[in-house]
Amino acid sequence: MDFEQEVEKHLFYIKSSAVLVSIVTLPLLILWITSLYRVRRENDPARVAFTYMNVAFALTILWADSFPEQVEVSLTSFTTPASRAWGDFPDHLNDLSTRLDTLSTALLDVTDVFLILTLFELGNGFLILCLNEDNEQRVLNEFEELEAWDTLLLVVWSIASVLLFAYASFVVRKARDKPLLLSSAMMFLVATILNLTNPARHLAMAILGLDKDIYLLTSDYYIADTILDYWVRFFTLVLVFIVGVRKDDGLWTTPPQQPESTKGECDTSQKSEQYEELLEGMAHDEKEEKASQG
Missing domain, CATH: 1.20.5 (Single alpha-helices involved in coiled-coils or other helix-helix interfaces)
Incomplete structure (x- = not known):
């Protein structure tokens, strides 16, 4: 395969990735706007979770807005006559591409933090009702500030996601004999499973050394990265959104007691x-x- 074919192949991955992101961007915006007035937080044992959810929605939409600029820079870089070899791009395009990529990575990292906080706080809401407690229990006290995407952060992220999955399993077990809570608790469990896929994938790539091959990540894995990075977050937020909307129809309902x-x-x-x-x-x-x- 000559250089021109390699360029065409890479351009196909970039355009396909842009299409995949654009498909769910508008639904994500609609869900976020709807959640601002449908997901009420008065007298809600998991009200903090849905505040974090709205922040995660906003950060994900902000990342989606920056994605077209990344695609445009990539397309310009590969179609510029001066770039006749890999990496031989004009300096200003190379600098702009680096800055956009850094911004994109930072937004996704912060989104993951708020997503984990959302799921933990949602689990607290279920446990408060299952255990008949008056005050919210804080399972997650603090998270390390995300400064870089390194091996240590990846390990922490993976452990937190595994603990979150175990926590969700415990919540579902507690809610088994409560029909009003069980279906929504199962959605909470599925959301934690989806949240677990990204750190598991990155950890596997780090162990296998695939994260060292930049060309491999930007070609053969380009579409898969987009689906797993963006679509998984999208479906996780959709599940949390559904739980938030359903709570007015019985999620937090307790058996009526005689005054x-x-x-x-x-x-x-x-x-x-x-x-x-x-x-x-x-x-x-x-x-x-x-x-x-x-």
């Missing part, structure tokens, strides 16, 4: 009926006694 005032009224009425029956019995006995004397 104390109603109980008091019932007790008073019962006592009044018993008192009237007692008076009637006494009057009847008095009549019988007079009749026997006469």
Whole structure:
């Protein structure tokens, strides 16, 4: 395969990736706008989770807005006459491409942090109801600030995602005997499984050394990276959004209890009926006694 064919192949990957991102960008924007007024947070044991969800929505949309610029720079770089060999791009295009790639990576990293926070807080909401607790329990106290995409961060991300999956399994087990919670708890479990795919993929690539081959990542794995990086986050947010919308229809519903005032009224009425029956019995006995004397 000559150089021109390699360029055409790479341009195909870039354009295909742009199409995949554009397909879900508009639905993601619609879901975010809808969640701002549909997902209410009053008296909600998981209200912090849906605040984090809206932040994750916004960051993902911001990343999607920057993606066309990355595609345009890549297309310009590969179609510029001066770039007749790999990496031989004009300096200003190379600098712009590096800056856009850095911005994109930072946005996705921060999105992952808020996504993990969202799922942990959502799990707290389920446990509060299952365990009948009044105050929210914080499972996640703090996260390390993401400064670079290195091996240590990847390990932390992977461990957190595995713990999150185990946590979701525990939540689902607690909600098994609560029909109003079980279906939404299962969505929460599926969301944690989707969240686990990205760190598992990156960790496997790091172990196999595939992350060292830049050309391999930007050609054969270009479309797969786009689907797993962007679409997985999209479907995870969709599941959390569905849980947030459904909560007004019974997700946080608890069995109705009889108010104390109603109980008091019932007790008073019962006592009044018993008192009237007692008076009637006494009057009847008095009549019988007079009749026997006469």
